[in-house]
Amino acid sequence: MPSKTITISTGRDKQVLDITDRVQKCVSELEVDEGLCNVFVTHTTAGLTTGESTEGTDQDLMEVLERIIPAIKFRHEHDPSHAPDHMISSLVGASLTIPIDGGKLQLGTWQSILLVECNGPREREIVVTVVAA
Numbered sequence: 001m002p003s004k005t006i007t008i009s010t011g012r013d014k015q016v017l018d019i020t021d022r023v024q025k026c027v028s029e030l031e032v033d034e035g036l037c038n039v040f041v042t043h044t045t046a047g048l049t050t051g052e053s054t055e056g057t058d059q060d061l062m063e064v065l066e067r068i069i070p071a072i073k074f075r076h077e078h079d080p081s082h083a084p085d086h087m088i089s090s091l092v093g094a095s096l097t098i099p100i101d102g103g104k105l106q107l108g109t110w111q112s113i114l115l116v117e118c119n120g121p122r123e124r125e126i127v128v129t130v131v132a133a
Contacts, residue, residue: 001129001130001131002030002032002129002130003030003127003128003129003130004026004029004030004127004128005125005126005127005128006019006022006023006026006125006126006128007123007124007125007126008022008115008123008124008125008126009121009122009123009124010046010115010117010120010121010122010123010124011120011121012117012120012121013117013119013120013121014062014066014117014118014120015058015062015116015117015120015121016051016053016057016058016059016061016062016114016115016116016117017058017114017115017117018053018112018113018114019113019114019115019126020053020105020107020112020113022126023037023039023098023105023113023126023128024104024105026128026130027100027103027104027105027128027130028103030128030130031103032100032103032130032131032132033100033102033103033132034100034101034102034132034133035099035100035130035131035132035133036097036098036099036100036130036131036133037097037098037099037100037105037128037129037130038095038096038097038127038128038129038130038131039095039096039097039098039113039126039127039128040094040095040126040127040128040129041094041095041115041124041125041126042094042124042125042126042127043089043094043124043125044086044089044090045082045085045086045089045117045118045119046089046115046116046117046118046119046124047088047089047090047091047092047093047094047115047116047118048092048093048094048095048096048113048114048115048116048126049061049092049093049096049114049116050096050107050111050112050113050114051111051112051114052110052111052112053112053114054110058114061114061116062116065088065091065092065116065118066084066088068091069084069087069088082118082119084118085118085119086118088116088118089116089118092116096113098113100130
């Protein structure tokens with residue numbers, strides 16, 4: 001299965017980035033006309049989802065994600081202060097699968113592929129794999 005790895009540099013501790021264009025570029029370069037595209041983030045404090053990427057919705061999403069994590073005494077031995085970041089990324093998930101038709105990602109009108117950064121700024125690797133139909 002052909003794949004490409006892209007690197008995304010995040011700029012803030014908590015951030016939602018639209019990476020749709022970068023993923024579509026990979027699909028175009030891999031020259032798959034029909035099939036599936038899997039997008040996978042190789043980190044435990046970042047996640048992937050689909051959503052609207054208009055102004056303010058990124059901040060709304062991050063605020064909702066932060067608020068659903070309870071204020072408990074985390075037992076994460078490495079660094080309890082960023083244990084909530086691991087929980088958010090686990091809830092969001094590490095991968096997406098999107099249909100490809102005519103060489104294009106089949107996203108809805110308002111859907112974008114969003115990288116959810118929970119512990120930045122840092123570089124994040126995203127593996128884009130396509131399976132031809």
